[in-house]
Amino acid sequence: MRAVIAEDSVLLRIGLVKVLEMAGFEVVAETSDAEGLLAAVEAHRPELALVDVRMPPGFTDEGVRAALMIRQESPGTAVLLLSQYVEERYAADLLATQTRAGVGYLLKQRVADVEEFIDALRRVASGGTALDPQVVAQLLLRRGGGPDPLARLTPREREVLALMAEGRSNAGIAAELVVSESAVAKHINSIFAKLDLPQADGDHRRVLAVLRFLDGTP
């Protein structure tokens, strides 16, 4: 699978190329700014774009804006954003652009755990989701106004929901919580029932549904 990297720190870029190659990707382009990224995606139509949020010239959220454009204009390219800090609205913006391609939003420091990071890369490239636990924590943050649907969940169900929102599979959740896969499936059914969500097939769609619900948009 082909991938492009947009990251302005040279040190990190070299490391990221190594990690992508370890994960079995072919890095077809490396750039250091949003414009270069858009041009590279246009030229190569890669399966995955690995994007830093803060890039020149403004060093604010160029990466997010570029990612949104990629999802609009190149729906076959999955986008994994790397950020110094997490902001759940970026994630909500990204998830709102519904395409078949995967999407991810991770704290930059997660790349240090190479195996887990490679998992996330593969998941996103194959159309799945990878959200940082901190993003999920922000999404689960209770906002004032209106009844709180999460109040109906048991603590265990909340844990399952959080891992589900991160993009983990049932097997992944089962391993994380040290329970059986069937127990996870049971929890998930119960969550969907309590949140009045019709069950959908596929990891990506269920995460979307959960996140949409948490975000308060129908």
Place this chain on the structure above:
Amino acid sequence: MAIRGGAPRHAYTWITAHAPWSAWAWRNTTFTAAAIPAALPVLLGLTATVTAPGPGRLPPLLVLLLGPLLTRLQRSRFRTLLGLDVPRAEREGGRFSPLAAARWLRSEAAWRQYGYHLLVSPLAAVAGALVVLAWAFGAAATCVYGWIWILPTDTRTPAWSTDCDAVTVGGVLLLLLAPWLAALIARLDSVAAASLLGPNRARELERRVEDLAESRAGVLDAADLERRRIERDLHDGAQQRLVALAMNLGIARATLTDLPAEAKAVIDEAHRGAKEAIEELNNLVRGLHPAVLEDRGLDAALSGIAARAPFPVELTVDIAQRPGATVEAVAYFVVSETLANVAKHARAAHCRVHAERVPAAGGPAHGEALLRITVTDDGVGGADPARGTGLVGLRKRVGSVDGTIMIESPLGGPTVITVELPCGL
């Protein structure tokens, strides 16, 4: 130069300091006498107006035009004869132009100065004349025995000697009293000059307060800017390097699987250390001035702290218009510090953070909107601002932008902390 009468001790030192044989006696006398020539133009003008009404419009106009010159003259009188510097009123003098002159005539300082020239200056001249006369009569009366022989003998009455005794004593008394009279007049004159010729004290204080507020805002902004710069440097420098290092160690750990166990352990240890360093640096940067605050405002930044709290937090942010950067930074600090306090001491199960923009308590006259932040927890209460260093720091930071903080924390809870910050800074 303000008069500070009242205290008897002060009055006593004043009387001894202005004794007739002191240097002050002569200085005060010259000073009061000098009021006479200084007041002459005004006196002449006034006399001309009174005696020749009708076409005599010229003298008052002359006084009007002479105003600044007279002020300068009086100031020089105070400086040279009394060693007293009457401070200049604001924006006086400068290049002459009709516009500047009109503005000068309309200013409140100008009218205070004319008040001095038309009212105090003639009175001072009269008082100066009295002092001069007191000296003259005193001197004449004291040596009445000396020149009495000049008078023809037949004018002397049988009681002449007792009369002359009384006159001599009177003269001596007059000589003794004249310096104190001069000192009193000089004192009154300088007080009047300070308040009429000098700058308006209330206005001056007001301007000083304005200057101070401005410079404080500048200092706060500078500190805030510095925090942002440090944050940026850490982000773009040290943090990136650490992440790259941790990643390389992670790659080493994942790829070098056939290493001896000790080497593996060393790599593991280094990897963990690097990750911990990143975490520590993140916490440090967060306390400084998070980038998300600058980019996205309070709502986004507060979501971050609320999500990281070890207990569920309900957050509502109702701010349509972003307050100034310094106020945002203080607000962020307030919530961050308060939640840290709650986590440390309150044993709370739930916490609510509410931030909203409200009209100022002082009504529309006060003008500025307030940023009100309320943090409520269901913990054990008993938070004491007198003891907790966290609360003291909070109070200082809030006070630095003229904000207010209210802490309600009865034993057994709940604790409500309300902070109000002016949005304008």
